[in-house]
Structure formats: C-alpha cells, structure tokens
Amino acid sequence: METTDADRHLDGNAAGGMLAEVFRFEATTVIVTCAGCGAAGPMAELLLYGHGMGQILRCAGCDTAVVRVARVRDRHWLDLRGARSLQIGGGQ
Amino acid sequence: MGATETVGGGQAGRLAWRLAEVIEIRDETPRVRTLRIGVPGWRGHKAGQHVDVRLTAEDGYQAQRSYSIASAPESPWIELAIERLDDGEVSPYLAGEVRPGDTLELRGPIGGYFTWTVDDGGPLLLVAGGSGVAPLMAMVRHREAAKRAIPTTVLFSSRSAGEIIFRDELDRLAAVDPSLRTVHTLTRNQPEGWTGFRRRIDAAMLAEVAGPPHPGEGLLAFVCGPTRLVENVATDLLALGHRADRVKTERFGPTGT
Amino acid sequence: MGQGFVSRGFRGRRRPDAEVADRIPPGQYLTRDFPVLSAGPTPRTALDRWDFVVRGDVEAPRRWTWDEFRALPSETVTKDIHCVTKWSKIDTVWEGVSVDTLLDGLETSADYLIAHCDGGYTTNLPLEDVTGGKAWVVFGYDGDALEPEHGGPARLLVPHLYFWKSAKWVRGLELVGEDSPGFWESLGYNNYGDPWLEQRYAGD
Numbered sequence: 001m002e003t004t005d006a007d008r009h010l011d012g013n014a015a016g017g018m019l020a021e022v023f024r025f026e027a028t029t030v031i032v033t034c035a036g037c038g039a040a041g042p043m044a045e046l047l048l049y050g051h052g053m054g055q056i057l058r059c060a061g062c063d064t065a066v067v068r069v070a071r072v073r074d075r076h077w078l079d080l081r082g083a084r085s086l087q088i089g090g091g092q
Numbered sequence: 093m094g095a096t097e098t099v100g101g102g103q104a105g106r107l108a109w110r111l112a113e114v115i116e117i118r119d120e121t122p123r124v125r126t127l128r129i130g131v132p133g134w135r136g137h138k139a140g141q142h143v144d145v146r147l148t149a150e151d152g153y154q155a156q157r158s159y160s161i162a163s164a165p166e167s168p169w170i171e172l173a174i175e176r177l178d179d180g181e182v183s184p185y186l187a188g189e190v191r192p193g194d195t196l197e198l199r200g201p202i203g204g205y206f207t208w209t210v211d212d213g214g215p216l217l218l219v220a221g222g223s224g225v226a227p228l229m230a231m232v233r234h235r236e237a238a239k240r241a242i243p244t245t246v247l248f249s250s251r252s253a254g255e256i257i258f259r260d261e262l263d264r265l266a267a268v269d270p271s272l273r274t275v276h277t278l279t280r281n282q283p284e285g286w287t288g289f290r291r292r293i294d295a296a297m298l299a300e301v302a303g304p305p306h307p308g309e310g311l312l313a314f315v316c317g318p319t320r321l322v323e324n325v326a327t328d329l330l331a332l333g334h335r336a337d338r339v340k341t342e343r344f345g346p347t348g349t
Numbered sequence: 350m351g352q353g354f355v356s357r358g359f360r361g362r363r364r365p366d367a368e369v370a371d372r373i374p375p376g377q378y379l380t381r382d383f384p385v386l387s388a389g390p391t392p393r394t395a396l397d398r399w400d401f402v403v404r405g406d407v408e409a410p411r412r413w414t415w416d417e418f419r420a421l422p423s424e425t426v427t428k429d430i431h432c433v434t435k436w437s438k439i440d441t442v443w444e445g446v447s448v449d450t451l452l453d454g455l456e457t458s459a460d461y462l463i464a465h466c467d468g469g470y471t472t473n474l475p476l477e478d479v480t481g482g483k484a485w486v487v488f489g490y491d492g493d494a495l496e497p498e499h500g501g502p503a504r505l506l507v508p509h510l511y512f513w514k515s516a517k518w519v520r521g522l523e524l525v526g527e528d529s530p531g532f533w534e535s536l537g538y539n540n541y542g543d544p545w546l547e548q549r550y551a552g553d
Contacts, residue, residue: 026204029205044205053388053538
C-alpha cells in the first residue's frame, strides 16, 4: 500500500480523548494562537501526529509543535511552548 | 458493569472507560461492517462525535483507536462502521473477530468541533471519502430522525460501486426526501451504465455540486475522509469563496494513538 | 475501570520466540515490520543542500557536505533496536559513519551532546554513549539508501538506548558542557533511556 506523509497525520479531532483527559473540558474547540506564526484557530484544526510516544499537534501553516502531550504512567505531561495563547469558553 | 465507574459525574464521568456489549453486526461492504453496541448508562451523543475503543490482550497489551459514531443521537445504541485495514492492529479484530455478545471497552462521546445538530441549520454540504462517511451519516440520520428538511447534499467518494458504504440507506432516504441529495463519485472502477462522477473530488466537481457561495452565512460544510482528500476539498471550498469558519474538517485514517 | 478486563480473542503483539528471548529487553515485543513513528512531517532536504556539522564546545566547528560525508570511511553494522513504544527488531543492518570518525582528534571539554535534526527534533546524549564504537550516523538500511520515512538521508543510530535517541534526519551534533533535555526528554521520557533497565519515563 502506498503511504505518504499525508497519511501520517490526522487532526485535533482525533486527539479529543487525550485532550479531555488533560483539560477535563471540551478542548478541541479552544482557539489556539501559534507561537511560531501567529495563526489562530480551533485546536481541532491543528495537525495531529499521533506518535506512539505522545500526541503532537502542529500548526498547519508553519509546522510548529503547538501542543505536545504525553501520557507518562498515571500523569500527563503537557507542553504549550508552541502556543502563544488559548481562548477557552465562549459558547463552545 | 456496575454503577461505580462514574467519577464525580460531568466530563470526568463521561470519559471513564466503560464496558459495552456488541448487539448486532451488519456487513456494509466487503471491507466494512457495522457494529451495533449497547452502552449501559449512555447519555447520548452529538452527530459527528466519536468514541475511543480500547482492546486488551491476556498479557495486558493494549491498543486503542478512535471511531466515529455513525448512528443518530436519537438511537438507544451506538453504531460504528469499521473498515478492515490489513496491516491494522485494532480494525482486523473489530471487523473480523468480534461477534454479537462480546464486550468492548470504550469511552466517549468525544469531540465538540466536528459536530452538528439540526439547530445549527444549513444548508449542509457533507463531503465524505470512504469510511469517513461515518460521522456524516450520523448527521444525515439525525436530520431524518428530527424530521427537519434542512437542504443537504452528500458528496461521497468511493473506490468502486461495491465499496459505497450505506449506499442503500442514502438512496432510500434521498428518494423520499426532496431536500436530501446524494452525489457519488467512483475513483477506481465504475460499473457499466454508471452516470455519476468518475474521478477524485476536485474544484470543478465541488463547484458543480455545491454551487456558488450562498448569500448570508452560506452553506455549512463538513468534510471527512482520508487526510489528502480532506485537505484538498477544504482548500478548494475556500478557493470557491466559501467561508473558512463554515468549512469543518476531520481527517480520518489508520493512524493510531 | 477495566481492571482485569480482557478482549476475547484479541492476541495483541507477539512475545519473542524462546531462541531470541534473551535479546529482547523487559516489556518489549518482537516485530518483523519496521514501524514508522512520526512526530512531524517528513523533511525533504535535497542532498545538495544537506550538510552535517559538529559544533558547540569545539575549537573549530566541522562541516561536511553530503559528498564529503559520504567520502568518510563507513561501516556496516548489524544491531538490535528497541523502541520505547515496546517493539524490538533484531538483526537490523545499517551502513554509516561511526561518530568516532566524526569526532576524531577533536578537543572538547563537553560531557554531553545534543543531536539537531531537520524539523526541529532534538535529543540529548552523554558523549561517552556515542563514542567508543557505540553510535553511527547511518545513511543505509538493509542494503539500500535510508528512506526518508525512516530518517533518510541520514539518522543517528545509538542502538544500546531506546530508539528515540536514534534521531531521524539528523543534521548536526552540538557538544555541550551541561545536559539539556530534548524533544521527548522534556515531555516525561527518561533522560537516558536504557532499554535493559526499562528506563522509559522520567524517574525510572
């Protein structure tokens, strides 16, 4: 079967389960501003690299790793260095 | 299955892993079958949401995948359409080994972005590639169950006629509901006498099927399928003048967690 | 929830056969495939723009173009590799340049290095874990050019540590006096990653 890069990523929708474990609220509708290029959009539209070691959500425009989450035993490690801001709430 | 799984209610409770029973299995195509699953205490879902399914082997090894719910929120059970991926780890089990009466471990419903209710209105354009039709089918079924004649077009790309998932149901619904239209394209093989499209979805096809951008808010598009299809369709819809905040995408594929 | 639950008929992955069992670290499963784990898009750096640098705590940085790099003495090694996601693959055959060759004659007081890669990936290693015939920058796998999805044109190979240390698309080694956690090491994974001690996560 032919596989290409395009087959290797999904999007933030598929990270919904893990994001809910971390945030405890519906997080895929949170608006994230990329620290790399300033683009803003819902977490669901970030590109998900569902790596076996953790989930990496990247900006579709500039590839910056905006959100990184790894499940380490009974805790989650969350790295938001790639996010300038999160807009939470607002009728989601 | 006891009542002890609820962890403080709310989201935490909803996200707990729970045991569910496979009630019925239906073949949709040679590669896709539907599992109807009863989930005790299920508090319903929104069309477009998914569940995570987790398998556990006797030695403790676990594998987990997400599957969109294809059934209407109005149903008392949930249905998942499982496509068998030959090199997959979970789908060969769900599409082959599982039989009615088996217990599955799942959690959900999950997702708040790629969702639709009749109150969100339309007109709707639902663009599906292969088994990416599942969450869109939940929207179609929800619309029918709620008996709301929201103008809806389904543009569905499949490889061949035999691989069109939910074909009979889509045709049957469209036949009795003038506000629902289903347009098929077959990308690999077309049967004799095929009058539908016979190529991958492109800008010209979208322009023909969706028409020009509507005045006002415009149409509400949901696109779900393999990553490349989704990205191409979204790009084309924006180029055709449709509003970015009204084009929602979900990439659907074998990538696991 | 789920304690003790078993999915009827789900076999999961293969445990190693008895004759190779002593080559498989604890908690690992044997695979015959070569799984691809992607933390980002696959970079496509043209070979005429590719270079490899050794920099940091060195008197003068070293730089090789692709042609210069490929002209360095190389060797073929057969190694077992172990991914922290629990697959192990035995007898993998690689062709590449020993890190000893790249650092040969270099004066440095550094104790650590950071591997830098196209796409921004980094991983950190003690210098003593990449010297003395323990690490390579490989450009060939199983008799062919290393495919981009597996890290081509060149990746680091440090087979005695979990495979995330064997950074794909590596472009340079930065020698540093102080250790600094890389991409996965800063997200809860073990700083060292010895598969035989099952050092998967921070604190193991």
